Amino acid sequence: MRKDFRNVAAETEFLVGHTPSGGRVLDLGCGTGTNLRELGARGFSCVGVDQSARFIEYAQNLGGKNVDYVYDRAENFTSEHRFDLVYSIFMTLNYLPRAELRPVLRTMRDLVRPGGQIVLEFGHLLNFVEGYQQHTVAHHRGEGVLITRLARQSIIPHAGNWRNEETLLVREGDGTLSLYDNFFDQAVLTGPEVRGLLDDAGLSITAEYGGFRKEPAPGHGRGPLVIVATAREANDR
Ligand SMILES: C[S@@+](CC[C@H](N)C(=O)[O-])C[C@H]1O[C@@H](n2cnc3c(N)ncnc32)[C@H](O)[C@@H]1O
Structure with missing residues (x-):
């Protein structure tokens, strides 16, 4: 399904363009490691952190050259290394409760090397508003499986959240049928809010x-809003 939602080749080219060749790379909220495997194959030295033990196990099973996966929360992750590139993309930051955004941005600031780059992708308010559809039905085909996704969107105004409820109907080649229900909230961030958060964390766009x-x-x-930032010197924050 994810292949229908994103352009991994464009993401990879962009990330490569913001990292010195062979550099050290950190992906916070790496999920199943989609971006890291691409970067590892190009010779970058990669670390991915995710709070989902299941995603980390899945990523480890897929393997990939030059990639280490760590099961941890991004805001708690520390390392003896400093990284040439720290990134968090595919709307990962919209999935964090608002209270976690500042600690995660501070982790990025602390782990990027002086002069290193931070790349962030956010869904912003108008993304949500203009893309709003009360109900959608979409079919995703691949590897002998047909997934039909029935999605419902609603707004929780006082939390500034967008609630996504979905039912996934999975039809396998042999006729097996399974149903999954899922819901998740995304923080609806505005451009000014994002810029303020970065500034507070000591990051310059x-x-x-x-x-x-x-x-x-x-x-x-x-x-989406794709932001490139660097960390300000400690005495300039
Ligand atoms: C939308 S997915 C994106 C995954 C991946 N970046 C990709 O491009 O496929 C968001 C990911 O963020 C992870 N996540 C959410 N909050 C986190 C946190 N506080 N620390 C680490 N990972 C987190 C989730 O487990 C999930 O894998």
Whole structure:
């Protein structure tokens, strides 16, 4: 399903363009390691951290060159190394409860080497508003499986959250049918809120784009907000 939602080749090219060749890379909220395997194969030295033991186990089973997976919460992760590139993409930061955003951004600031780059992808308010559909039904095909996703979206205004409820109907080639119900909340962040959070964490924005192909940053309308930042010197925060 994820292949239908993202362009991993564009993400990889963008991340490679913000890292010195062979550099040290950290992915916070790495999930099943989609981006890390691409970067590891290109010779970068990669670490991925995720709070889901299941995702980390899945990623470890897939393997991949030059990649270490760590089961931990991003805000608690420490390392003896400093990284040339620290990133968190595919809307991972929208999945964090708001109270966790500042600690995670501070972890990034502490773990990036002086002059290293931080790449973040956010869904912002207008993404959610313009993409809003009360109900959607979509079919995803691949590897002999047909997944039908019935999704319902609602807004929780006082929490500033977007609730996604979904039912997944999975049909296998041999006719086996399974049903899964799931819901998750995403924080609806605005551009000014994101910029304020980065500033508070001691990060300076060096570029903003509307996607990994360096589309113009979204003043309005659809498109994620891709931010490149660096850490300010300790005495300049
Ligand atoms: C939308 S997924 C994106 C996964 C991955 N970055 C990708 O591109 O496929 C968000 C991920 O963030 C992880 N996550 C959420 N909160 C976290 C936290 N506080 N620390 C570490 N991982 C976290 C979830 O377990 C999930 O794997």
